[in-house]
Amino acid sequence: MADKRWETIRVQFCDHAGCExxxxxxxxxxxxxLPDQPPRLVSKRCSRGLECNMWNNMTCIWAGTNPMYDPFEK
Structure with a gap:
């Protein structure tokens, strides 16, 4: 049976949330x-996305409210 889990990609400071x-x-x-198959990316999220969704204005792609802005893109 397939195994589905959330894994941390990276940790960094967010200007919108004001914390890491x-x-x-x-x-x-x-x-x-099927051991030769690579894992599949199903979804992505931010650990503070829920709090950002409660704000009145749109935040970023990681919170799921603004698909046009990725503050962590380099």
């Missing part, structure tokens, strides 16, 4: 009988 945040990805790992 964890950027996480939900990965699905294949079953044991």
């Amino acid at each position: 945040v964890r950027l996480e990805a939900e990965l699905v790992y294949p079953a044991e009988f």
Whole structure:
């Protein structure tokens, strides 16, 4: 059976939240009988995304409210 879990991609400071945040990805790992398959990226999120969604204005792609702005893009 496939294994689905959230893993931290990186930790860095966010200007909007005013603190360090964890950027996480939900990965699905294949079953044991398909070991050569790479994990699949299902979703991504920010550890402070829920708090940012409660603000009156849009924040960023990681919070899911503004798909045009990624503050962590380099």
